[in-house]
Amino acid sequence: MQLSCNRSTYVLPASLVLALCLFGAESAKADFLEYRNGSLNGDASVAEPRDIAGGYITTDSFTLTSGASLTQFTGGFWVDIGATPSSIQWSIGTTSFGNDIASGAASGASLQNTLKISNNGFGADVYESTFALSGSLSAGTYWLTLTGTASDAGEIAWDGAKPPPALTSSAFQFDPTAMPPGSSAVNSEFFEVFGNPSGSPVAPEPSSFLLFGVGAVGLIGYVGLRRRKKIAPAA
Secondary structure, eight states, X not given: OHHHHHHHHHHHHHHHHHHHHHHHHHHHTOOEEEEEESBOOOOTTTSOOEEOSTTOEEEEEEEESSOEEEEEEEXXXXXXXXXXXXXXXXXXXXXXXXOSSEEEEEEGGGSEEEEEESSXXXXXXXXXXXXXXXXXXXXXXXXXXXXXXXXXXXXXXEOBXXXXXXXXXXXXXXXXXXXXXXXXXXXXXXXXXXXXXXXXXXXXXXXXXXXXXXXXXXXXHHHHHHHHHHXXXXX
């Protein structure tokens, strides 16, 4: 009996510590939507997708109303039917096609693809893809530039945005086949930028409150057990 009491004495605090640690981890990874340009489209008659493979480069502007540390990108991409986006190279700059703030690449496990439209009627499957971003930005307007490849080495295009919400991004595409090669204004693309506001506390996700509740229940049980042990008569 004494051994059983000792086990309970240590198990409950351990449960509490684990729950509180998980609560902190869940809170720390919460992201905020900092900017959104339109919605997933998938219809070329509404807005044309813009190639980002084979030497084509597409850049879109986005505006932050306050400072933020960027964490994630979500956007729409067209690929040949049966293919998937396989890698995307990105950069963020203060000018169109710029990379003076941050740059990186996503592929494999770091590029999360979700099929949204199968055979959209224009010879393509449309995916919503997510990958990590970086860069600490102050309030202002910046440019996000993308190039990429598809799993079948075929075309990959950035989905043209449709409202709602409002389309507030400006966009340019570099065309390597133009004579001479150069860039021109195009319709803007669908994308979302997430981050943590500079100087703001991170808001816990709903699952964090559940974890905190588990920890609280464990603490209550532990305190109750200690009290029962103190008032129990000696055998």
